Each structure stands twice: as C-alpha cells, then as structure tokens.
Amino acid sequence: MIPTREQAIELLQKYNTNEALIKHALNVEGVMRHFAEKNGEDVEYWGMIGLLHDIDYEQFPELHNVKAIEILREHGIDENVIRSIISHGYGLCAGVDVEPVHTMEKTLYAIDELTGLVNAAALMRPSKSTMDLEYKSLWKKYKQASFAAGVNRSVIERGCEMMGADLKEIIEETITAMRKVETNA
Numbered sequence: 001m002i003p004t005r006e007q008a009i010e011l012l013q014k015y016n017t018n019e020a021l022i023k024h025a026l027n028v029e030g031v032m033r034h035f036a037e038k039n040g041e042d043v044e045y046w047g048m049i050g051l052l053h054d055i056d057y058e059q060f061p062e063l064h065n066v067k068a069i070e071i072l073r074e075h076g077i078d079e080n081v082i083r084s085i086i087s088h089g090y091g092l093c094a095g096v097d098v099e100p101v102h103t104m105e106k107t108l109y110a111i112d113e114l115t116g117l118v119n120a121a122a123l124m125r126p127s128k129s130t131m132d133l134e135y136k137s138l139w140k141k142y143k144q145a146s147f148a149a150g151v152n153r154s155v156i157e158r159g160c161e162m163m164g165a166d167l168k169e170i171i172e173e174t175i176t177a178m179r180k181v182e183t184n185a
Contacts, residue, residue: 001076005044008051011075016058025051027115027181028108034177035107046104049084052077053108065089065096088112092155100162110159113151114174117141120148122178130178135171142171 003011012025032050036043056067065086072082087098087105100109121141122130141147160167 002045002078002081003048003052003075005048005051008048012051012055015055015071018058021054021058024115024119025054026185027119027178028053028112030181030184031111031115031174031177032104032108034173034180035111036104038173039103041104046107049081049104049108052081053085053088053112055085063095065093069096084108092152100159103163106159106162110156110163110165110170111174113153113155113159114171115178117148117151117153117156118171118174118178120151130175130182133175135168135175138171138175139168 012022016022016025029047029050033043033047035041036046052068052072054064054068056071057064060067068086069082072085083098084102084105086093086096087100088108089096090099090109091097100106118130118133118138121138122128122133124141125133125137142153145153156170157167160170163170
C-alpha cells in the first residue's frame with residue numbers, strides 16, 4: 001500500500017505525540033513537496049515520504065529505522081516506500097544502512113537535517129518565524145558548530161553532493177519551502 005496524505009498523518013500520529021517531532025515531519029513534508037514540484041515529480045508521494053520518515057523516532061530513538069521497517073510492514077506499506085524512508089538514515093542508524101539512490105531519497109537525506117537547522121534559526125529570531133529568515137543569517141548560524149549542535153552539517157553537505165546541488169541553493173530553497181509550510185499552518 002502507498003498511503004495517502006491522510007493515512008500518513010494518521011500513522012504518524014499513532015506513533016508520535018511530541019509536537020516538535022510532528023512539526024518536524026510537517027516541515028520535511030513541505031520541503032519534500034517543494035523539491036518534488038521543482039523537479040517535476042509526484043508531490044503527494046514525496047510529501048508522504050517526508051511525513052513518515054521519522055515514524056519510529058519518538059518511541060524507539062536507539063532503533064531508529066529498524067523499528068520503522070517493522071511498523072511500516074505491519075501496516076502493509078509498500079517496500080519501495082519503506083526503502084525510501086529508511087534511506088535518510090544512511091551511515092547514521094545502526095542496523096540499517098540503505099544508500100539514497102533516487103533523487104527523492106537524496107533530497108530527503110539532505111533536507112532532514114537542514115529543516116532542523118532552519119527551524120532552530122527561525123526560533124532564535126524575534127518573530128520566531130521563517131518569514132523574515134534570510135540565507136545570510138542562516139549561513140552565519142550554519143558555520144557556528146555550537147548553534148543547533150545536534151544538526152549534522154556533514155550530512156547536509158553530503159546530501160547536497162549526492163544531489164549534485166549547491167549548498168547555498170538547497171538552503172535557500174529549504175527556507176522558501178518552510179515559509180510555505182508556515183503560511184499554510
């Protein structure tokens with residue numbers, strides 16, 4: 001089964017109650033939709049992958065992606081969907097190491113971490129919003145290892161390399177996409 005957006009949200013909420021994790025999933029969904037549209041790809045499919053990418057993280061952080069496979073299979077989710085979802089943990093999650101090969105997977109790999117950085121930078125602004133967040137401001141934060149220290153910048157950079165994309169462009173597009181999410185919230 002390939003879940004609809006509604007089914008993906010229902011599944012996400014079944015395993016996640018933490019508002020920050022749900023917001024992260026919605027941000028990743030929005031950014032994935034943005035890049036799908038930009039690439040002429042299936043916006044609904046890419047968005048659904050973004051929604052479900054951390055389905056297991058709240059309950060099983062030490063078994064992230066291992067448990068996702070179990071959960072998604074239990075719900076009859078298509079194996080291609082599962083593969084795409086777990087590819088975002090390439091080189092990061094113990095027990096599962098699926099290299100991102102499709103454009104969608106490479107995009108998810110790069111922007112998962114980046115959305116966290118953009119969100120953290122937005123929360124530091126007086127507006128607490130991405131609406132007035134600009135690349136230059138984010139870039140200053142990006143270069144400060146102590147800012148949002150949990151964000152793995154090497155994953156962002158490696159993801160951009162996999163995509164054959166410029167880091168600056170991906171950051172700017174991610175900010176733009178997160179503004180759309182914020183506007184539609």
